[in-house]
Amino acid sequence: MFAALRRVHREWKGLQAFKRVPREERKIVFYSEGKGYWSHFEPVFSALQANHNVPVLYVTSAEDDPLLLAPPVGMHAFYIGEGSMRTLFFSTLDVDVLLMTMPDLQSFHIKRSPFSVHYAYLHHSIVSTHMIYRAEAFDHFDSILCVGPHHAEETRAREQALNLPAKKLVEHGYGRLDTIIKNGNPGPLTAEGLPIQVLIAPTWGQNGLIETHGIDAVRPFIESGLRVILRPHPRTRKFASAVLDEIAEQYRNEPLFRLDEDGDGNASLLSSDIMLSDWSGAALEFAFGLERPVIFADVPRKVLNPDYTQIGLEPLEVQIREQLGVVVPTDRLNQLGGIAQAMVADSEKWQATLRAARQRWIFNTGKSGDTAAAYLTTLLN
CATH class of the missing domain: 3.40.50.2000 (Glycogen Phosphorylase B;)
Known part of the structure; x- marks a missing residue:
């Protein structure tokens, strides 16, 4: 019981710390469901720092996320858990851009903010969008960073079939794949x-x-x-x-x-x-x-x-x-x-x-981070 209370208190402190960041500094925010998703964000973050010198606010639901203890230069990290503080974070979000790997925005308890936020989806898998995901998994994002031509074709086909507003589709690639190629021995x-x-x-x-x-x-x-x-x-x-x-x-x-x-x-x-x-x-x-x-x-x-x-x-x-x-x-x-x-x-x-x-x-093999960073910076107010 006391451990749960301490965790909620820590989540509340993380949310309040995030809210204390001046609005003009809340440009690009990464939301991570867990520490295993950093491999998808890292190439984008590295390119934002190297090519654009744009700082990032990193918000995580993982209590043991190592970035909370040792964030890289150019990042501030915040812990909000996956309960009520996360719901409150999303419902009151006021930033320029939110980049996230979690689908189903607007479908359950995670809703779009009433503020003018651009929601960009970063795919955390190469697989298609329409079989292993729920039908509306990507409908409520403003832009999709597509891994390859299949993602673009599937997204457009759904938009046309249901008369949905057209999202911005970016020929991005797959950062985790770039890292595997770089670190591996093909x-x-x-x-x-x-x-x-x-x-x-x-x-x-x-x-x-x-x-x-x-x-x-x-x-x-x-x-x-x-x-x-x-x-x-x-x-x-x-x-x-x-x-x-x-x-x-x-x-x-x-x-x-x-x-x-x-x-x-x-x-x-x-x-x-x-x-x-x-x-x-x-x-x-x-x-x-x-x-x-x-x-x-x-x-x-x-x-x-x-x-x-x-x-x-x-x-x-x-x-x-x-x-x-x-x-x-x-x-x-x-x-x-x-x-x-x-x-x-x-x-x-x-x-x-x-x-x-x-x-x-696969789009832009070896260059996906640069592509994503260049696109995200065009969205800044």
């Missing part, structure tokens, strides 16, 4: 004397790979002598914790297995030869960023918008799977070890295909 790994490393990184939900198949998605790799890193979605830990605990207990003393629940997970991504996923956007980050192939377990589609077919466009994550790897029916999960070994042996052949797919589907 193409096959060449570590000698070590078994192949498989990164299992599925999405979450009732049809998710871990939720539906659990240890059966891990066992075939271990039995084939491959190293496995299981990186579950944070929401899998929240809603299917027992499954993760069962897997962790089973392989507690197995040197080939590791459970990675670090919010960032970049080290696991960069060091893996191949990925097993389902409908997770992480699969596209891995394939496009590292030019290494993906095994897609063919679990049922993740659908939050049952009417997604109405705009007549196949979601990117559906149409691109066989360009990025192979699709394996769930009744063949026991063959995953051999499939992974065969794909890694052909990694150089996959690399050219993956690079071509990235050029087709």
